[in-house]
Amino acid sequence: MPPEQEKAPAEAGGTAIHLAGLRRDYGERTALDGVGLTLAAGDSLVVLGPNGAGKTTLLRILATLLRPSGGEVRVLGCSLPSEAWKLRGRIGYLGHEPLLYRDLSGRENLRFHAKLHGISGAAAEERIAELLGGAGMERRADERVAELSAGMRQRLAICRCVLHEPELLLLDEPDSNLDAEGRELARALIGPGGGHTRVVVTHDPERFLPEADQVLRLGIGETAAVS
Amino acid sequence: MTSSRAAFAAILGKDLRAELRTLQSLPAMALFSVTTFVIFRFGLDRTSLSGSLAAGVLWATLLFAAVLGINRLFVAEREEGGFDAIRLAPIDRSALFTAKAAALLVYLLALEVIAVPVFALFFLHDLGGLVPLALVLLLADLGLAATGTLISSMAVNSRARDLLVPLVLLPLVVPLMIAATGATEPLLALGGPGYDRFGTWLMVLGLYDLIFGLVGYAVFDFLLED
Numbered sequence: 001m002p003p004e005q006e007k008a009p010a011e012a013g014g015t016a017i018h019l020a021g022l023r024r025d026y027g028e029r030t031a032l033d034g035v036g037l038t039l040a041a042g043d044s045l046v047v048l049g050p051n052g053a054g055k056t057t058l059l060r061i062l063a064t065l066l067r068p069s070g071g072e073v074r075v076l077g078c079s080l081p082s083e084a085w086k087l088r089g090r091i092g093y094l095g096h097e098p099l100l101y102r103d104l105s106g107r108e109n110l111r112f113h114a115k116l117h118g119i120s121g122a123a124a125e126e127r128i129a130e131l132l133g134g135a136g137m138e139r140r141a142d143e144r145v146a147e148l149s150a151g152m153r154q155r156l157a158i159c160r161c162v163l164h165e166p167e168l169l170l171l172d173e174p175d176s177n178l179d180a181e182g183r184e185l186a187r188a189l190i191g192p193g194g195g196h197t198r199v200v201v202t203h204d205p206e207r208f209l210p211e212a213d214q215v216l217r218l219g220i221g222e223t224a225a226v227s
Numbered sequence: 228m229t230s231s232r233a234a235f236a237a238i239l240g241k242d243l244r245a246e247l248r249t250l251q252s253l254p255a256m257a258l259f260s261v262t263t264f265v266i267f268r269f270g271l272d273r274t275s276l277s278g279s280l281a282a283g284v285l286w287a288t289l290l291f292a293a294v295l296g297i298n299r300l301f302v303a304e305r306e307e308g309g310f311d312a313i314r315l316a317p318i319d320r321s322a323l324f325t326a327k328a329a330a331l332l333v334y335l336l337a338l339e340v341i342a343v344p345v346f347a348l349f350f351l352h353d354l355g356g357l358v359p360l361a362l363v364l365l366l367a368d369l370g371l372a373a374t375g376t377l378i379s380s381m382a383v384n385s386r387a388r389d390l391l392v393p394l395v396l397l398p399l400v401v402p403l404m405i406a407a408t409g410a411t412e413p414l415l416a417l418g419g420p421g422y423d424r425f426g427t428w429l430m431v432l433g434l435y436d437l438i439f440g441l442v443g444y445a446v447f448d449f450l451l452e453d
Contacts, residue, residue: 095308100308108244
């Protein structure tokens with residue numbers, strides 16, 4: 001388990017994410033404008049939209065990896081960007097890149113991330129073994145990441161994402177490169193019902209909409225719609 | 228928060244493990260330095276060097292070999308998402324600076340274990356200055372590691388990284404090179420090592436290390452922001 005760190009108290013009503021008038025600009029171009037929603041702790045938000053609508057930008061802002069250009073952003077009771085440091089270690093982020101070093105094995109990568117999150121020794125080994133088993137990666141865990149297929153890397157990335165038992169999962173196309181078996185295993189690790197609050201960016205609404213408590217539709221040059 | 232010491236050990240261990248496995252930086256640095264000594268040997272048409280010329284050849288070669296390693300210092304972080312992973316973790320981000328500087332220091336020391344004996348074999352008749360030279364090398368390496376880590380982290384997001392690192396780094400290390408060659412010159416003097424102003428140059432090197440170590444530690448957190 002990660003060590004105790006200073007955590008912001010849960011907001012009234014158990015709100016995990018509150019956005020109001022969120023805007024993000026890249027120079028002259030506006031990627032997000034006027035995004036607003038409130039997501040309760042433990043709920044799942046599915047984010048839909050065409051390429052370039054700002055889905056990944058939204059996820060990176062929630063992960064504290066990008067600063068918002070305007071508007072109000074509160075995540076797990078922390079105001080962003082000013083209290084971003086309080087969120088570190090409480091978020092599991094699965095982006096387009098697996099955040100794994102190609103020249104290390106899967107197990108070495110997970111050990112590295114465990115150390116960064118303050119999990120070490122027997123506790124780390126136990127957690128890593130549990131996750132590798134859950135992802136069907138025990139037999140390939142000691143191979144270099146560079147030698148693994150994209151699907152295998154995605155399974156490892158999912159293990160990395162939940163290694164420190166985060167409260168909030170931010171998942172960008174979590175099923176990408178996964179086969180049917182991989183999708184089922186991934187569902188057990190990052191699916192609904194695990195006690196996490198989830199934000200899932202997807203181009204596959206048929207798969208993820210049944211799990212959604214809220215849906216955010218982003219359009220290019222349009223106001224974001226929540227349903 | 229994960230302790231800075233644990234984060235430092237994790238990042239340094241990861242870097243050294245990856246370098247041992249892939250040998251992406253060290254062999255290139257060592258080969259560059261040996262090849263440059265060969266070029267100097269035949270270019271200058273000299274079988275022995277002493278004083279300021281010996282110090283200049285040694286430090287110019289080591290500096291340009293170091294640039295090769297500095298260029299690659301953050302490539303894995305940039306290309307494989309290490310920056311994001313570290314920004315998401317509950318660690319003091321300056322642990323990344325200290326770990327990267329320590330990794331670069333290890334590369335420089337390993338480079339010198341190879342390059343200095345080759346230099347001595349090619350150019351030195353009197354080896355008496357090599358023992359005190361180790362202290363000069365260590366102090367100069369500390370400064371080069373601090374400055375190199377800072378510049379490498381700034382340049383890594385640029386497509387012109389290979390150009391940017393030497394252009395920004397070399398002016399910044401001019402004082403370091405002046406002090407390093409100043410301290411090395413009497414050690415490699417004709418007729419045996421001397422210690423004229425040796426202590427003064429060592430203090431300049433120490434001051435440079437302190438300033439750039441503190442600057443890097445203080446500003447590194449801001450360099451990781453988007």
